[in-house]
Amino acid sequence: MRPVDKGAAPKKIYNKYQDAQRDLIERLGAYCSYCELPIQNAPEVEHKEAKAKGGEVLQWEIFLLSCKYCNTRKNDKVAAGEKEKYFWPDEDNTMKLFDYTGGQVVLNDKFLDSSSNETREKAEALLQLLHLDNIPTPKQRDRRYEERLGAWFMAQKYRKDWDLHETSVDLSKFSDCIGDIAKLAGFFTLWIQVFCDCPQVCQAIVDKFPGTRSEFLKEYLPDNK
Numbered sequence: 001m002r003p004v005d006k007g008a009a010p011k012k013i014y015n016k017y018q019d020a021q022r023d024l025i026e027r028l029g030a031y032c033s034y035c036e037l038p039i040q041n042a043p044e045v046e047h048k049e050a051k052a053k054g055g056e057v058l059q060w061e062i063f064l065l066s067c068k069y070c071n072t073r074k075n076d077k078v079a080a081g082e083k084e085k086y087f088w089p090d091e092d093n094t095m096k097l098f099d100y101t102g103g104q105v106v107l108n109d110k111f112l113d114s115s116s117n118e119t120r121e122k123a124e125a126l127l128q129l130l131h132l133d134n135i136p137t138p139k140q141r142d143r144r145y146e147e148r149l150g151a152w153f154m155a156q157k158y159r160k161d162w163d164l165h166e167t168s169v170d171l172s173k174f175s176d177c178i179g180d181i182a183k184l185a186g187f188f189t190l191w192i193q194v195f196c197d198c199p200q201v202c203q204a205i206v207d208k209f210p211g212t213r214s215e216f217l218k219e220y221l222p223d224n225k
């Protein structure tokens, strides 16, 4: 899950929370803050703590962007004061929590096995809260898995191309091109996972996604890079 920095609250008063949508898109890009799906039409302004359960309604700090699938699943499950049970992409380093191999989302055991029990519990709670690992039945309208699978195959294709041509092309142009494709396809962290041993490509991808907390990238990359 891409760790993001929304920046300081814009110097304006929102009359309704939906008015924050434009500022959030400008700061973070039009992606779901949770599943990282690119959102073509209308990303929803999401409240980390449910407004129906006592959460703040108009406070910048509580906002993220969400696709309708994540927002529907999360619903009003997080009441005011319950935020600490979970990790949040605008507060925590969420880069390593999940593994996106094969377009699926599972807990990243490689990281979590060497983390505290509390870290694992909060990662697990976040996964369950959003049903990020849902593989929809034909009757479900959840498009997250299908879109992520498409991004996975695309990232694999470009990874193969990178390995084939690494020594024979202009690497900065090629990296930039992969960054552009990732930006269109969405699912930032999946791309970073696929190119984790290619720092130049990772940096190009980071540069295309506004609001990414790039300081966390370094620890994601293998030690020797």
Ligand SMILES: [Zn+2]
Pocket (backbone or CB within 6 Å): 032, 033, 034, 035, 036, 037, 066, 067, 068, 069, 070, 071, 144
């Ligand atoms: Zn989502």
